[in-house]
Amino acid sequence: MFQTINLYRRLIGVQIRSQMQYRFSFFMELAGTALITLLEYAALALVFARFETLKGWTLGQVAFLYGLAELSFGVMDLVFSGFDPGLFGWQVRRGRLDQLLLRPVNITLQVLGSEFMLRRIGKIVVGFAIFLAALSMNPIDWTPLKVLLTSLVVVSQVIFFGGLFMIGATITFWTVESIEVVNIFTYGGSYMISHPMHIFPDIIRRFFTFIIPAVFLNYYPALYILELPDPFDMPAFAPFLTPVAGAWMLALALAFWRFGIRHYQSTGT
């Protein structure tokens, strides 16, 4: 166990050192990542002056969802960047995965350590700032349970979307090229849970409740923490399904990933 952690730390260390070589370029990319997160949020926040609410939700309430979703997706994108389907597909095409498979080290650990996109820190910082802004806009009665739930929300979203990244990466074993549909669940899913789920068409909301349980990652915990009524009459424990949704997706992804590795055939390059 200690050896594993040590190895992971060294793999990541190499990544960090190499990314810091072109320092100016690195800071531009960091600033670019922070800027897109900020401007996307600003585009929504600035129009609240004209519209006042998003179907009954105030800017502060939306910012609560938005900040948590951006923060978590940023952390996920940093930790799981080795499994980013686009990047991973490229590795498969170049035959890099074959190299990794030849080494006597756990393959999952190696892929996790193969990339660590530091520029995602820009998204994490801005996401956290939006979350802090939301706290100042909402009068929240904090209880120990609410604090615990908030931290579980972040962890669950990280492993949920990390799992989706792993599934997307595994698909490239067969398709070689990363498939676009995966983006609907990863980037689309994160974009969706940044907004209150009751504004979306029923068919989409049901799909992301019963098939891909993304509704429990952000919306239900927010209803509980902000003490808002549930428009869909789900059972009272719905806000606490967050870690279940996250763990379920990660377990599914790990099983699929192992299956993929067992059936992997190199592209021959």
Add this chain to the structure above:
Amino acid sequence: MRLFWQLTKTSFQRHLTYRTAALAGLMTNFFFGILRAAIFVALYDLQTEVEGITLEGAITYAALGQAMIGYLSLFSWFELMNTIYTGDIASDLLKPMNYFGFWMAQDLGRAAVNFALRGVTVMIGYAFIFDLVWPRGVTRIFAVAVSLLLSWLISFSWRFLINLFSFWTPNARGILRFFFVLSWFFSGFLMPLRFFPQWVISISYLMPFPHMFNTVIEIYLGVLKGPEIILALFHQVLWVLGLILAGQLVLRLGIRRLVILGG
């Protein structure tokens, strides 16, 4: 000029071969478009018209945005940058053709394929799901067409210009990405500029970005009328000229310091 059209044709055919990738992208365009439309429905709630844009207009805006991503290459364009780093630029500069025209011809082919494969199909697809606004009257349709063409010219001259940064730094990708991010917000791609406070609108119009996206939208939706349309088109023409001129100047400075390693 014959060379120009020949290049456009070759580029058109080359991009046509990527049609499966273009069609795969359609699904994502659709999904995001539906989410964005739902956000407008929730924002409007009981209002019917805000800042001259009806709810149908706002939904049409969401569709148009997704339809124009490919046509204007809104997300990224590093092609010219790559040729500077690989050294391919040396042979491109030797070609018996103006360097700007060489890239413009190829980008025209790329834009045409994306307009047909992603632009038109996205709009048709949306028309099945939503009540969209369509431009009425020969003059308006003509104005939209002219504005669309000008928006591509602005977009291309701007992308050409910023790619030239690669003459000065060995890793321009970060800088280019930064500019693209700015363009999403200030062009009105993330939200119609009219919905923003006045100070944000004023800042936007100091940049070329609104003229390559927001103007087309406002003409299409009928927010701009009569003489306002002519003025908007005139501004677009000015930006085209200004950006082409800036591109030529920077190109000349860049070539002066260009060193190609043989081998």
